[in-house]
Amino acid sequence: MNTVSLFDLTGKVAVVTGGGDGIGKGCCEILAGAGASVVVSDLSVEKAQTTADEIVRAGGEAVATACNVLNENDLTALIEFTVKTYCTVNILVNNAGLGGGGRENPFKIDRAYVERIYAINVFAPWQLCKLAVPYMQESGYGSIINITSMSSVNNEPDMAIYGSSKAALNHMASNLAFDYGPMGVRINNVAPGATNTQALASVLTPELKEKMLERTPIKRLGDVSDIAGAVLYFAAPVSAWVSGQVLMVNGGGVQTLD
Numbered sequence: 671m672n673t674v675s676l677f678d679l680t681g682k683v684a685v686v687t688g689g690g691d692g693i694g695k696g697c698c699e700i701l702a703g704a705g706a707s708v709v710v711s712d713l714s715v716e717k718a719q720t721t722a723d724e725i726v727r728a729g730g731e732a733v734a735t736a737c738n739v740l741n742e743n744d745l746t747a748l749i750e751f752t753v754k755t756y757c758t759v760n761i762l763v764n765n766a767g768l769g770g771g772g773r774e775n776p777f778k779i780d781r782a783y784v785e786r787i788y789a790i791n792v793f794a795p796w797q798l799c800k801l802a803v804p805y806m807q808e809s810g811y812g813s814i815i816n817i818t819s820m821s822s823v824n825n826e827p828d829m830a831i832y833g834s835s836k837a838a839l840n841h842m843a844s845n846l847a848f849d850y851g852p853m854g855v856r857i858n859n860v861a862p863g864a865t866n867t868q869a870l871a872s873v874l875t876p877e878l879k880e881k882m883l884e885r886t887p888i889k890r891l892g893d894v895s896d897i898a899g900a901v902l903y904f905a906a907p908v909s910a911w912v913s914g915q916v917l918m919v920n921g922g923g924v925q926t927l928d
């Protein structure tokens with residue numbers, strides 16, 4: 671057994687959505703560090719370019735492209751761009767996501783909001799899987815990782831739409847594992863607990879942080895590298911016989927917003 675080769679992604683091509691910041695950026699960096707060529711995509715092409723530039727400066731291989739995962743044409747263009755640039759797709763990280771934060775009073779949100787959250791958290795990952803899997807099958811190596819959330823299993827107020835969309839993504843992956851397995855493609859989900867990013871900063875107060883830490887055995891909130899490490903595990907050959915799983919990365923605890 672060779673530990674280094676089990677984590678080696680040299681020659682593999684990875685696509686990450688929302689790679690310009692937060693967890694997505696951490697995923698791009700760790701995959702490039704393991705040798706993958708990374709397509710960093712983001713709603714903000716400037717942020718995507720910054721991530722790609724930092725990877726290249728550190729000796730890795732990456733390119734940036736704009737992709738709003740709410741736009742179906744952008745999803746097609748992302749996979750086409752990846753294949754044109756690096757000839758195939760081996761790893762897909764469906765990271766871009768929206769919603770939650772305890773802001774979903776079920777009597778105040780409207781249908782348009784619900785459709786938007788499901789479009790970004792469920793439809794876009796499904797569509798990107800559909801577009802990428804044929805290339806993964808053809809190349810002989812495929813691993814898809816969806817970033818879901820602890821909210822997919824937690825029960826808490828004002829989180830029904832975000833929580834259920836991430837739960838849908840969990841269930842979608844465990845079912846798709848059956849469809850994709852015979853094609854040589856694995857699909858797994860990483861479910862972060864509260865992780866230090868801009869998205870968390872928009873809802874975190876000192877009081878809420880204290881409450882979260884009371885219920886967290888490892889006495890800190892998550893860092894982007896904690897989540898990226900789990901993504902690397904699922905992307906790499908070390909997890910070759912693992913598919914359809916959801917890995918909670920949450921300091922061993924439950925960080926709810928109530």
Ligand SMILES: NC(=O)c1ccc[n+]([C@@H]2O[C@H](COP(=O)([O-])OP(=O)(O)OC[C@H]3O[C@@H](n4cnc5c(N)ncnc54)[C@H](O)[C@@H]3O)[C@@H](O)[C@H]2O)c1
Binds near residue numbers: 711737
């Ligand atoms: N941070 C947490 O505590 C936490 C916890 C659980 C799950 N998550 C999940 O992790 C993922 C990343 O969250 P984060 O905290 O890193 O967010 P973030 O706000 O730090 O970064 C999100 C990135 O996605 C990009 N983005 C936003 N809308 C987009 C769109 N429509 N198309 C493409 N890119 C878009 C943004 O420009 C940004 O670069 C999300 O799916 C989120 O639900 C985060």
